[in-house]
Amino acid sequence: MRVLENHRLEGVQFLPSPNCDERSAAADVTLVVIHCISLPRGEFGSKVPSALFTNSIDFYRYEELKDLDGLRVSAHVLVERNGEVTQFVPFDKRAWHAGVSTWQGRTNCNDFSIGIELEGTDDSEYEDIQYDVLTAILTALFARYSAISFGNVVGHAEIAAGRKTDPGPLFDWRRLFSKLAKNVPSHKSSNSS
Structure with missing residues (x-):
């Protein structure tokens, strides 16, 4: 897997989200934020997260999600339980994934981060294939964006x-991080915590 010149992952489905905007010209991508999502909560394979990121949830079918009507969020990438990857926002654009956020004294993490959603919940284990795919995505991001x-x-x-x-x-x-250490140059792991 690699990041192409258009800041999209090679060989993955691209489903454009309107919930993004331009990054500041001065803002380098320096951070990757890992999230989890399932809609409805605890249900996997529903494709509702993709609908959320593209403003196309069928609220007649999913009445319990009515409170999400009008919410405008996105992630750069979603990794489903089966390892399927969908990209919604090119990495050079700002996805709306972090909300009110701070990292190392910088606010508005959307300005300088990439958001990756894993299909899951805070209290469920992730699938082996999700770790494999996430490792491949991060390896590609490390190769393309030197500050990560x-x-x-x-x-x-x-x-x-x-x-x-x-x-x-x-x-x-x-x-x-153990999987990543096997795939990326040693200078990329020197900042590990």
């Missing part, structure tokens, strides 16, 4: 403490 390294891959909970908890306590950070 191990220490710049965080959970949503780290940038929105007290407000968000994803990807949750069952996300295996050690496993992810």
Whole structure:
């Protein structure tokens, strides 16, 4: 897997989200934020997260999600339970995934981050294939964006403490970083925490 010149992942479905805008010319991509999502909560394979990111949820079918009507959010990429990847926003654009957020003294993390959603919940284990695919995506991002390294891959909970908890306590950070260490140059892991 690699990031193409158009800032999209090679060989993955691209479903454009209107919920994005231009990054500041001065803002380099320096951070990757890992999220989790399932809609309705705890249901996997529904394709509703994709509908959320493209403003196309069928609220007649999913009445329990009515409170999401009018919500405008997106992620750059979604990794489903089966490993299927959909990209919604090119990496050079600002996806609306982080909300009110701070990282290393910088606010508005959307300005300088890439958001990756894993289909899951805060209290469910992730699938082996999701770790494999996430490793491949991160390896491609490390190769394309020089400012991103191990220490710049965080959970949503780290940038929105007290407000968000994803990807949750069952996300295996050690496993992810161990897999990454086998795939990326050593200088990218020097900032690992």
